[in-house]
Amino acid sequence: MQTMHSSSISRSPSMADNHQPHFLFITYPVQSHINPSLHLAKHLATTTGAAVTFSTSISAHRRMFSSTPNSDKDFNDGLITYLPFSDGLESHIRGTMDAKEYLSVFRTNSKRNVSILVNELFAGGRPVTCMVHTFLLNWVADIAGEYGIPSVLFWIQAATVFATYYHFFHGFESLIKAHSDEPSFSVCLPGLQQLQIRDLPSFLMATDSDSHYATILDSFRELFEILDREQERVKPRVLINTFQEWETDALASVSTEIETIPVGHLPKEYTNSGAGYLFKEDEKKYMEWLDTKEEESVVYISFGSLSVMKKEQIEEIVQGLKESKRPYLWVVRKDNREKELIEIEEEEGEDVNGMMVEWCSQVRVLAHKAVGCFVTHCGWNSTLESLACGVPMVCVPQWSDQGTNAKLVESLWGCGVRSEVDAGGVVKGEELVKCFELIMGNGEKGVEIRTKAKMWKDKAMDAGIEGGSSDLNLKAFVDKSCGRV
Ligand code: UDP
Numbered sequence: 289m290q291t292m293h294s295s296s297i298s299r300s301p302s303m304a305d306n307h308q309p310h311f312l313f314i315t316y317p318v319q320s321h322i323n324p325s326l327h328l329a330k331h332l333a334t335t336t337g338a339a340v341t342f343s344t345s346i347s348a349h350r351r352m353f354s355s356t357p358n359s360d361k362d363f364n365d366g367l368i369t370y371l372p373f374s375d376g377l378e379s380h381i382r383g384t385m386d387a388k389e390y391l392s393v394f395r396t397n398s399k400r401n402v403s404i405l406v407n408e409l410f411a412g413g414r415p416v417t418c419m420v421h422t423f424l425l426n427w428v429a430d431i432a433g434e435y436g437i438p439s440v441l442f443w444i445q446a447a448t449v450f451a452t453y454y455h456f457f458h459g460f461e462s463l464i465k466a467h468s469d470e471p472s473f474s475v476c477l478p479g480l481q482q483l484q485i486r487d488l489p490s491f492l493m494a495t496d497s498d499s500h501y502a503t504i505l506d507s508f509r510e511l512f513e514i515l516d517r518e519q520e521r522v523k524p525r526v527l528i529n530t531f532q533e534w535e536t537d538a539l540a541s542v543s544t545e546i547e548t549i550p551v552g553h554l555p556k557e558y559t560n561s562g563a564g565y566l567f568k569e570d571e572k573k574y575m576e577w578l579d580t581k582e583e584e585s586v587v588y589i590s591f592g593s594l595s596v597m598k599k600e601q602i603e604e605i606v607q608g609l610k611e612s613k614r615p616y617l618w619v620v621r622k623d624n625r626e627k628e629l630i631e632i633e634e635e636e637g638e639d640v641n642g643m644m645v646e647w648c649s650q651v652r653v654l655a656h657k658a659v660g661c662f663v664t665h666c667g668w669n670s671t672l673e674s675l676a677c678g679v680p681m682v683c684v685p686q687w688s689d690q691g692t693n694a695k696l697v698e699s700l701w702g703c704g705v706r707s708e709v710d711a712g713g714v715v716k717g718e719e720l721v722k723c724f725e726l727i728m729g730n731g732e733k734g735v736e737i738r739t740k741a742k743m744w745k746d747k748a749m750d751a752g753i754e755g756g757s758s759d760l761n762l763k764a765f766v767d768k769s770c771g772r773v
Contacts, residue, residue: 308337308338308339309336309338309339309417309418309766309769309770310338310339310340310341310409310414310415310416310417310418311329311332311338311339311340311341311416311417311418311419311420311769312341312343312406312409312416312418312419312420313325313326313328313329313340313341313342313343313419313420313421313442314343314344314373314402314419314420314421314422314425314428315342315343315344315421315422315425316344316422316423316424316425317344317345317347317348317375318348318566318593318594319565319566319567319592319593319594319669320444320592320593320594320667320668320669321344321422321423321444322344322348322352322564322566323564323669324422324442324444324529324669325342325420325422325442325444326342326564327553328420328442328527328529328551328553328762329342329368329420330367330368331553331762332762332766333367333368334367335754335759335762335763336762336763336766338766338770339369339414340367340368340369341368341369341370341371341409341414341416342368342369342370342371343370343371343372343373343402343405344372344373345372345373345374345375345377345398346360346372346373346374346375346378347375347377347378348372348566349370349372350372351565351566351567352370352564352565352566353370354568360372371405373398373401373402373405374397374398374401375393375394375397375398375401376393376394376396376397376398377390377393377394377397386498386500386503387500387503387504388498388503391424391503391507395427398425398427399427399430399431402428402431403431403434406419406431406435407435410435416435416437417437417438417769417770418437418438418439418440418769419431419432419437419438419439419440420439420440420441420442420527421439421440421441421442422441422442422444423441423443423444423507423508423511424504424507426507426510426511426514429514438769440525440526440527440765440769441511441515441526441527442526442527442528442529443526443527443528443529444529444668444669445529445668445689446530446535446538446668446671446689446692446693446696447528447530447535447538447539447548447550448480448535448538448692448696448700449489449668449689449692449693450526450528450538450542450548451477451479451480451538451539451541451542452477452480452483452488452489452492452692453489453492453508453512454512454541454542454545454546455477455478455480455541455542456492457508457509457512457513458512460475460477463475464485464488464492467485468485468492468493468495470485471484471485471486472484472485472486473485475488477541478541479537479538479540479541479542480537480538480541481537481699481700483692483695484695486691487691487692487694487695488691488692489688489689489691489692490687490688490691491504491505491508491688492505515546519545519546523545523546523547524545524546524547525546525547525549525765525768526546526547526548526549527549527551527765528548528549528550528551528552529551529552529668529672530550530552530672531550531552531747531748531751531752531757531758532550532751532757532758532761533747533748533750533751533757534552534675534701534744534747534748535550535696549761549762549764549765550751550757550758550761551758551761551762551765552672552676552748552751552752552758553752553758553759553762554676554748554749554752554753565647566593567593567621567622567646567647568646568647569647569648569649570645570646570647570648572643572645574617574643574645574648574653575649575652575653575656577617577643578617578653578656578658578659579656579658581615581658582658583657583658583660584657584658584659584660584728584738585614585615585658585660585728586614586615586616586617586656586658586659586660586661587609587612587614587615587616587617587660587661587662587663587724587728588616588617588618588653588654588659588661588662588663588679589605589616589617589618589619589662589663589664590618590619590648590650590662590663590664590665590670591619591664591665591684591686592664592665592667592669592670593621593667594667595665595667595686595687596623596624597620597624598712598714600712600714601714601715602620604714604715604716604717604720605618605663605715605717605720606717607716607717607718608715608716608717608718608719608720608721608724609642609717609720610717611717611718611721612720612721612724612725613641614641614724614728615641615642615658616641616642616643617642617643617645617648617653617659618642618643618644618645619644619645619646619647619648619650620644620645620646621646621647622646622647625646650670650673651673651677654673654674654677654679655677659677659679660679660680660727660728661679661680661681661682661724661727661728662674662679662680662681662682663681663682663684663720663723664681664682664683664684665684665685665686665690666681666683666684666685666690666691666693666694666697667688667690667693668689668693671693671696671697675697675701675703675741675744675745675748676744676745676748676752677745678741678742678744678745678746679741680703680704680727680728680737680738680741681697681703681704681705682704682705682707682720682723682724682727683697683698683704683705683706683707684706684707684709684715685706686713694706701740701744702736702737702740703737703740703741703744704727704737704741705723705726705727705737707719707720707723
């Protein structure tokens with residue numbers, strides 16, 4: 289797969305002199321890392337003219353480009369070059385390794401192969417001048433150090449979540465751990481609104497050191513240790529997928545130690561781009577179906593690319609949708625479909641009131657005027673896309689940063705509600721009906737939520753356009769990276 293030949297010569301930064309800036313994006317191979325990285329990579333190439341190479345694992349690369357000929361090869365689409373690396377897990381079957389083993393194998397192979405790839409780019413006359421990476425890839429900093437080039441973290445979650453992790457590792461770990469089994473215990477982290485334990489990223493509550501959560505938390509700990517070490521030489525810079533205007537306080541809460549650079553941009557810029565999906569887009573004509581619906585009348589439901597809805601949750605959603613009688617577009621991925629559900633779909637699927645799809649172009653859906661509410665698990669990409677499209681949310685957080693995002697939606701931005709769940713974490717059908725009525729109905733609260741949703745959309749518009757805060761931040765970042773300022 290690695291088409292260029294390796295050489296063992298390390299390159300010094302001077303070798304990059306006299307060359308066009310060249311950013312190499314190294315991205316963890318899941319949808320929520322690929323989408324924002326790819327969008328930033330394209331945006332950077334389009335607006336600054338820098339050369340950009342996008343690299344993720346071979347398995348993810350194949351899935352991203354499965355509909356193009358030679359989908360497992362590297363290629364240039366006229367804007368950026370796609371160059372995959374082997375993580376040695378091409379034939380891995382999900383569930384056969386625990387998180388610790390998986391990340392360890394991933395790290396050993398990826399580190400070696402990305403280093404070879406950087407060397408080949410140098411040898412091939414396309415020297416890398418800066419590496420940009422998502423989290424869980426802390427070893428990218430080692431490779432960049434080896435080649436004497438800078439590396440920058442692209443934080444693909446909310447700035448509030450970044451600041452929460454920062455403060456956890458800088459003085460608040462013992463307090464949070466001591467209260468980890470008290471969901472309503474309040475914690476005041478510097479510069480952030482008051483958060484309850486249930487609002488914090490779930491990985492912070494890791495107790496068993498061998499658990500999946502502990503493995504991820506260890507990776508975050510290492511990431512912040514790298515930033516601390518960098519701070520001894522220079523103020524570290526972190527690109528963040530948010531808008532200045534959405535998270536002013538959170539960005540400021542770590543700004544003495546770290547230069548946080550919000551570079552969120554507008555979903556409308558990637559509405560035509562299906563490239564990058566790890567899932568096959570459903571062939572159903574869901575956009576045309578949306579065209580037939582009244583403005584802000586449709587409930588859109590999706591729990592993202594990783595979370596699996598329990599059978600009980602699916603049944604409750606069906607119940608809620610039936611009762612509410614509102615039109616709906618519902619994503620249930622193929623890997624989440626059970627016999628029972630397929631039967632439901634056969635019964636209900638052709639119902640003019642609703643459509644169930646395996647995967648859709650979510651940003652296009654959210655930007656459609658017929659969509660009036662998003663029932664979401666609050667993954668950061670989904671939250672950001674909904675907020676930037678002005679669609680109010682019913683939040684059903686599952687794990688990771690989703691509880692924090694739900695808190696932001698409900699109390700900082702006021703453009704949605706967090707639904708009540710039962711002891712097993714399931715939202716009941718009647719609770720959904722209540723939330724739909726609150727958000728889409730004519731009550732005072734609904735009007736207020738919809739007004740706020742529009743306001744945050746406008747702020748994103750202002751920040752994302754040419755000359756807006758995100759645009760200026762990105763250009764200043766590129767200028768600094770090229771030593772032009
Ligand atoms: N997504 C999509 N079509 C779907 C479902 C999801 O395009 O049918 C995209 C969505 O737009 C978002 C990403 O998948 O960019 C999911 O990322 P998120 O951070 O919301 O959640 P995760 O998948 O990590 O749980």
